Each structure stands twice: as C-alpha cells, then as structure tokens.
Amino acid sequence: MSTDSDSERTTIKVGEDSNENGIAKRWFRLVFRSIKAHPIPHIIGISAGNLFSLVVVGFTIVLGRVTDQVIIPGLDQGGVEGRTILGGFIAIVIVGLIRGFSVMLRRFFNFTAVEKTKQTWRLGIIDNLLDAPRAHYWSRSTGELLARVDTDVETATSVLMPLAFSVSVISLILVSLISLLIIHPLFFLVALLLFPILAVLQRLFVRAVEDPARRAQALIGEVSEIAHESLDGVMVVKTIGRQKQELDRLSESSQKLREERLKIGWQRAVFSPLLYHLPNLGILVLLMVGALLVDSGAATVGETVQSMALFMILTLPVQILGFMFQEMPRSVVAMDRIDEIFSIETVQYPKEGKVEKPVDIIFDKVGFSYPAENEDHVKQIVLENFSEKITEGESVALVGSTGSGKSTLVMLMSGLIEPTSGNITLGNANVSELGPDFVSDHIATVFQETFLFALSLRENLTLDKDIPDSDIYSALKVASAYDFVSKLPQGIETIIGERGVTLSGGQRQRIAIARALLRKPSALVLDDSTSAVDPKVEAEILQNIKTETNCSLLVIAHRLATIRLAQRVIFIDDGRVSASGSHDELLKIDDYANLVSAYEDVTL
Amino acid sequence: MTFLDGHDAVGKEFEAETQDLEGIEEVGALKILKRGLNASPELKAGVSLTALMALAVAGGKLLVPLTIKEVLDRGITTSGVNVSSVLFFSLIAMFLSIASMALGRATYYRLAKTAENVLMGLRVRTFEHLHKLSIADHVEARKGAYTARVTSDVETLTQFAQWGAIAWIINSIQILAVLVIMVVYSWHLSIVTLLVHAPLFPVLRWMQRRQLRAHDRVRSRVSDTLSVVSESIQGVDVVRSYGYRKKTRSKLHHAIGDQYKEQMVAQKYFSFVLPITDIIGVAAIASVVGAGVYWGPDWGVTSGELIAFVFLSNLLVMPISELGEVLTQTQTALAGWWKVLEVLDKEVEVKEPDQGMTLPDSPLDIKVEGVDFSYRTGGVVLDNVDIYIPAGISVAVVGETGSGKTTFAKLLTRLADPTSGRILINGEDLRKIDSNHRHRGIRMVPQDGFLFDTSVVENVRFGRNDAKRSEAEEAIDDLGLWSWVDQLPEGLETRVGERGEALSVGERQLVALARAQVADPGLLILDEATSAIDPETEQMLEATLERLAQGRTTVSIAHRISTAERSDLILVFDEGKIVEKGEHSHLVNSKGVYSKLYESWIGNTREV
C-alpha cells in the first residue's frame, strides 16, 4: 500500500460471516483477508517459516550424525582426526546459519505482512469514516472511534504475528508424523492422539474466552470514550470540580476491563501450562510404550530413541499453535468491531455537478428530523414544510429563537445532511445530489461552532487551496482580523492550537469568516458567527462584506443592527417560515418584535 | 539493558514542552523500569512469592526433559531396556509434569492479576494526573495524544503483560538454571558456551538502545495519528463543506503511513539483528561439540557427558530465541510506558493545599493584587491587574477580543495561577482554599457550553457533586427553562450527544447556566455565557440571573451593552490592563475607552 498515491480510497469488503459462525471459521476469514490483501510478504514469510521447520528437523539429523561420527568415536573410540571434528563443527554452524537466515526472512516478511495489514485496515476505517453519512457521526463518539483505529486493529492483527510460524509447523508435524509411522505405527498413534486433545482444548478455551474477550474489547472502547470526552471537556471538568467523578467513571470502566481480562487470564493460566506440558506427557507415554515394545521385541532401542527425538520436535508446533489459539478469540472480536466500521454504507457523491446561473437557493417544502436514538425514542421534527427562496446577491437575515432549527437549516443547505422531505436546490441543482463538495464551490458556511485545525493560520485559511498572500490579507482585512494576525509572532504562519497560540473566541470567529470569504462563494452563510466579537467589530465586518463582495448573504444573528443590514428577514418559528419581509414589516408581528427588540424594552 | 546514547529527538508532539524532561535517548530501559516500578506500587505486592513460584515453574519446565534424559540414559541403553525403571521414572516425570502444570496455573494467574492491577492503577493515575495539570497544558489537539496515553500506550503494556513479561521471567530463570546445570556437568564446556555467547552482549546492548528509540518514535506517531483522527472527526463539517476532505484523507493516510514506516524501521532490529541469537545458539553447540571432542580427553569429558551437554545447550537455544521473539514487544511496552511516565512526571502547576481554607456560603469578595499572567507561548496576557470587588455586587468586564477577559476569569477560578501577584477571596489567598470549597463557591460558565454525553438533567446535576434530581429541576425552574425543556423530544431525559451536539449551541448554554445555578456559588463568573441564546430568552435569563445574583458576587464578561449598563462596577480591559473602572453613568461620560465602546455598541444594538 503506497501512501504516496495520497487520497485514493481504500475499499474493504466486509466478510459475509456473522458472529454466529465459530471463532475458528471467523479466524480463518480474518487470516484469509490479510493474505489476500498482502499475499507476497505472507507467502515469503510462510515459506521462510517452512525453511525454519526443515532446519529444525535437519538439525536433529545433523546432531545425530555428529554424535555417531564425531562424538562417540572421538571420545569413546580413541579419537578422530581434526578434520572430522572441523567437519562436524562446520556442519552444525551451517545449519545454524540457515536457521538464522530463515528466522530473518520469516520475521521480516511476516512483520511486513502484519504491518501492511494494519495499515490497510486503518486506512479502510478512516476512508469509511470520511465518506460515512454525516449522521453517522452522531452515533459513535470520537473516543470510541479512536479505539477502533488503534487498539482494535492492533488486537485483530495480533493473531497474524505467529501465522507464518504456525503454518510452517504444519510441515514439521507432517514430517515427524510420517517418520513416526515409518518407525512404528504405535508410536505414530500416540503422537496422533495429541491432536484431537489439542483440538478439544482449543475449543474449550475459545468458548470460555470469547465472551470476556468481546466485553473487554468493548470496554477498551468505553475507556477510550471516557478518556477522550473527559479530556475534551477538561475546562468544564475543572470549573465544575468534577475531577473526582470523572476519575471514578474511568476507574469503573477500567475495573470492569480488568475483571474481563482476568477472566481471560484465568483461562490462559489453565491453558498455557497445559499446552507446554502436553507434549512432555506424550513423550513420557511414548517412552513407556517404547520400553514395553522393546521389552517384547516389537521395536528396537534405536527406534525408540529416534521416535522420542521426533516427538520432541512436536513440542514446538504445539506451543506455537497454542499461542495462536490464545490470540484467536480476542482478534476475532476485534475484527468484528472493525467490520462494523467497514460496513457503514458510505455516501457516493457525484464526480460532477452542474450549478446554473443565477445561483438561487430554493427551499421547497423542506422537512427534517434528527434520527431518534433508538426505536422507542421520540423523533423530534425540527423543520417542517420550510419553503423559501434566496435569490443571487440578496442579503437575508434568518431570525428565530434558540433551538428553532436555524443551524440545522445551514447544515442542510451545505449538503452535509439531507432533508427528510422536500428539496433544496442550488442554481437548479439538487443539493442532496451535489453533495457538500460541489456545494462548497458556491456556498461558504461559517458554522456556529468555530473549528480550527492545529495547523498554521495560513493552512486554516486556505484549506489546501492555492491562494495568493494578497488575497489572504484582504480577506483578513474584510473579516477585521488583519490587525491581530499581524501582531502574532509569525503572522499567518503562526500555528494554532497544540504547539502554538490559542486564540480567543472572537479571534477564532474572525479567522473562520476570513476562511469562508477566501472561497469567493456566491453565497456566504454566517451562523451566529460574530457572537463573540464586539458589536463595533461585528458591524465593521458586515459592512466590509457588503461593500467588498457581491455574494448573497444569509446571516443568522441576534443583534438588531446586524439584522437591519439585511434586505430581508426570514423569521423561523416552529420549524417553518413564519414570516418573511423587511425588518420593519416584520416588527408588526408580535412574536418577532418580542424576540428581536428584547433589549430595547428593558433599557428604554 | 543499558542506557541510551542517541541523538534523535523524541516524538514531535512534546517538542515544545519537554525541555525539563529527559528524552528517551538519555534514559535506559533500566531507568524506565525503575521509574515505572515506583509509579506502580501494585507491582510490589506479593512479588517475592510470585518470584518463588515462577522459579518453581521454570524449574518444572526443565525437570521434565531432564528426567526424560535420565530415563533414556539409565533405562534404555544399547544393551536393552529396564522396563520397571523406565516405568518408574516415567511415572515420576508425569507426576512432576502435572504438579508443574498446577503450579504453573497458579503462577500465571498470579502474574496476570498483578499485571492487570498494575495496568489499571497506571491508567487511572495517569488520567488523574492529566486532570490535575493546569489548563495551559491542555491545548486543543493534544486531546488525541492525551487520550492515547491512557489507552494506546497503556495497552502496549497489556500486550506485554500477557505474554512478554511472563516469557521474560520464565525464560530468564530457565536460562540461568540451564547454565547452573551446565557448570555442574562440565565447567570447561560451560566456559566454551559462555565465550561463544559473549559477542551477543555488546550487540544486544547496542541494538537495545536503538530499538527503544525507534519504538519511542512509533508511539509518537501513534499519538499523532490519533490526534489527526480526532481532529478530522470533530471538524467534520469544515472538512466536508470546505472541500477539505481530499486533503484530510491524505493527511490521515500520511499519518497512518508514517506510523507504518516507523514500525518498519523499528522492526528491522527484530528481523535482522536478533536472529543472531539463533545463530550463536547453534554455534555454541557446534563449539561445544568441537571443543568437547578435541579437548575432551584432557578435560575428562566422557561421550555421555558431552551428549548431555549438547542436550543442555539445546535447552538454551529455545528460551533465548523466545526472548528474541518477545524483545520487540518489550521495547514497544517500554516506549509506551515511558510515554505514560512522561505524563506522570509533568509537574502539576496548580497545586491544591493540604489543609485548605473554607469558603462561606455567602457572597464572596475578591481582591486582585498585582496579577500578571502569560501562557507558555506568547507574551504577557495580563499585566499588573489590581482590583477590589466587594461582596455581593455585580461586575461587568468589557474589552476587545483578545484583551484578556477570559484569562482573567480563568485566574479567578484558578484554572491557572498568576505568574506573579495574588488573588484573595474573602481575604484568603485563592491558592490556599480547599478545592471542594473553591469548586462549590466559585463557578465560571464558559462560553462554549461543553456538555457530557448523557441526559439534560444529569448534566444539570453535574453542577454540584451531591445535587439531587429535585435540585436540578429546581434550578431549571429558577431560570424559567421549563418551556424549553418541555419541547425537547424526551424532556429532561433527552440525551445531549457528544459535547452536547444534539442540542443547538444556545440550548447548550442554557444547560450550562442551569448547571451553574445548581451550584449556587458565592461568586459566579459568566464568560459570554449567553452569546448564542436569542435575545428574548437571554433577556429573560438576565433578569432572572440578576434576581438570583442577590446572594452572590457576579462577574460577567459582557457581550451586550445592557449587561454593562446594569452592573454596579465595570472593568474595562485593554491589552491585559484594566484601563478604566467605575459605574456606567460615570464611565460613559469620561470620554475614555468605555465611552467609545458604548457609542459603537449603542449604534450597533439599538435602532437610532
């Protein structure tokens, strides 16, 4: 996976299997998906693993030979020539070198395969999130998503690490089993017995561990969610003195996580030593069988010793397989969580969009309600039958009480969310079909909540568009931000956030306005974007916008002077257009007058 | 494992602030271990018994092959087989095997328990520490990185604890035990074995340093990735409606790609350097055979002994190469541990007093004496602020954006301490006041009404730690918010979403106000806390707040002229200084900053 081919989407198909399927089956699919995505490193890794297995077998053969031809004659039969000793020495060293080499190959390619798989899946998660419907963001917390990108991917792939080794030990198993069969069928049977036992153990273990593993993985998500939320709101946590409660909240989840993990730990504690000693017990059985066979003359001493050595070889695969079995349930449940993200149905926006002149914005019987949390929750209708037309070049103020749906309307207009009924058109093109990308060529929205990235001011302003400095400065001037920006230590190169300067609320809002202006939109939407700016400056900004640009303007504001700047006011009440007209006309409506002139009543 | 010698920088996200901390390159694995052990008292609990048990388990692992060997040597020889002795020894070995299994089970579980306790303790303490850090340490995009400390970085230790740690203990003991047995068999051959292994030590030492540093960089990349992901999710609206999705995708792809590349750098040691242990292990066997046969007669080594020794050497290869397998995991864990320890080592600037002073329930008076303040970055934000605010009055703070009003409010609530000067509340230094009393008595409502992802009523209750539901309802009643609550889909039970995103921005501010009302503080600070609320509602709230203000001192950072007009005292901030103070009627005629501000306000908010 090349990261240079930047923004290409990674599409990952979700396995059709559900949680109904057994762990082993799902594990198999997981492995298969990884191999399919990155076959070459996997294949080389597995081949190298097989080489290693051969070396292990080869080593016993070489050692046996060296014993017979060097050690025994050397020490018991009056010595051997130096050349023979050297020969034995070199033979062993060569085996060692091949062993080392095979380990290098296996590790490198296996590691590459695993890391590439992690990368692919991470990219897949990211890409799906980037193209997920906006509504999806309401259903999962950021902290939870962080856990998917990070811990879940790590856990899902942890089963791939021993993969090459495990596959390769199969050849070890085959070699030793066949050799055993050739030596004596009884020895072969003893060895064969090992595998059903192993399979039973694996099943028992996996069954016992699956549920705690699933819960543990979910709890990691929860811990991440709590941590992220709590650190996100650290200011409020501090001001309301909730540190202790937040700590309790995290402790509680950590405690639960600990308990689930201990359940797994308990099973592991049973399983691990069992696995280690299982081959040992097998050898002992073999030894006893061998002794009896030798005694009855059915086998020779040599055969017994040789089959013991072969059996010893089986110790390694059993342990490796065991390790993989232990990782299986955790990995599989983590993979399920990743698949949840993969299976989000992403939105495909068109590659082309045609917006005709004049760029009028027309709301045609628009209705909207936010999705209910779940079925037994009430859906709240936010907008209903909302019809309006904003002609190109017009300046309109949208007025309505708190929670009346103004910001929702802004989101709908920018194509972020789709109306539940009705249509919004932009220059005769349906906004829902255009999608935010094409809408953004025409409408620039300053959202109510200012969001700046932890980047330089320049990047925050241009957002990856090629914009000459002079334009940036004039936009800053229009947004009345030029003065304070030029006082910053590095001007527009100043980095905001993490490593840089923190701006006050009003300063951030002005940057956001400049950012919108730089898009040179045909319509500018200001959603309460001057709430933290002094009234004087607010008036200045709006005046500048009116004189310096000729775009349509939709402004949501509370200050009277701002409202008065607009040619027309749309009064939204109860999710509908309650009235529309000039400010003075609307003042005749009591609800409107009460809403906008509240200050005057008090102070006059 | 030894100290690092490197010159590479630590992860870039700490660049700016870590001068006071040592980079990982100056710290070795041992030091991390030492510091880590200090940070985790859980590790010490019952450690000697566990160690003893681990010893026994490792012994058990050896005992079985050794017994098998004995049986082979004694029971089955070229001259025939001694069935009863074979059966006898085999049964003993089986018994040992099973005993060792049982012991292994107990030991593994003990180890797992210790590990889980340690991890939980570490996670919780780190989280606690993060919350203790001054607000200045919590800036924007650090969120992803800080979250990574309590999740991702701690998880690296989990991985390690589940396999690596146990492998280390058992295998080291096994190696030692085999070495001891080797010496008993033949000290000559033991020396040969050790000599062959000797080059391993400098190599491992050299590699360990580099590997640790590489893994440290991996951890930094991980927190970078998480920071970018967090940012891209929270900024989704801007990303989408500014055509920034493509670039965001490539930023994320790069972050993930960098993480991959850094992983690949870190793994090269694992892949290409560590297999040397396998080669040397086998070379040692070759040398034992060679030297044993060549000098055996001189050293009095018999063929049986030599074969036994080769067998022992083989027992050495396994644990050493297994340690090789876990080394990467170990280094990852050490690097993660280090990241966590770095947080724990961050000094807490706002230190809570041991025996704090109390605050009365009555209105509080405030004396600010020569207060200066500057953030970590940037210049002086507050400059010699001196002011006395008598108890029970209402104060309006006005000034241009960026003049330091919010910062002033932060200092009054002790989100940070003044760089110099002091703040007295009822005559007591704010720094000496007990934190619980401070939280209860002094309350700031910040501009962005951050809410927790739970119901409306719970969020209101959070205003005071022991607040009952009825008190939350009362606060809503006090502020006259029922008509709003009633139109919510689920009323008080409506879930507000992450940060409160399921409510409109103004609605969040309503909840934040109710939350403050529940606390009923002696000093209430409102930082443009009603900026997104419509005028009608706001007007209603202001009147209510005024009525409620009877029993408290109120400091409002004003965004409406009416707030200033009505207050008893107005403080005018300009570039971090209080340039004017007094009543509205007095200031408005003094032809100063305020009168100018007033002119423009009037011009902008009222019809003239």
Ligand SMILES: Nc1ncnc2c1ncn2[C@@H]1O[C@H](COP(=O)(O)OP(=O)(O)O)[C@@H](O)[C@H]1O
């Ligand atoms: N993500 C969401 N999920 C559910 N309800 C929401 C969400 N966002 C807003 N709402 C509700 O929709 C209504 C309109 O909100 P909004 O458009 O933000 O109002 P405003 O006019 O103040 O901008 C409010 O009652 C709010 O509670």
Ligand SMILES: Nc1ncnc2c1ncn2[C@@H]1O[C@H](COP(=O)(O)OP(=O)(O)O)[C@@H](O)[C@H]1O
């Ligand atoms: N966390 C911070 N780190 C660095 N500088 C900051 C931080 N917060 C605010 N500042 C700077 O301090 C100055 C005063 O900010 P603030 O008190 O928020 O102003 P106001 O509330 O009057 O608008 C601004 O120039 C701002 O850039």
Ligand SMILES: [Mg+2]
């Ligand atoms: Mg809004």
Ligand SMILES: [Mg+2]
């Ligand atoms: Mg402020």
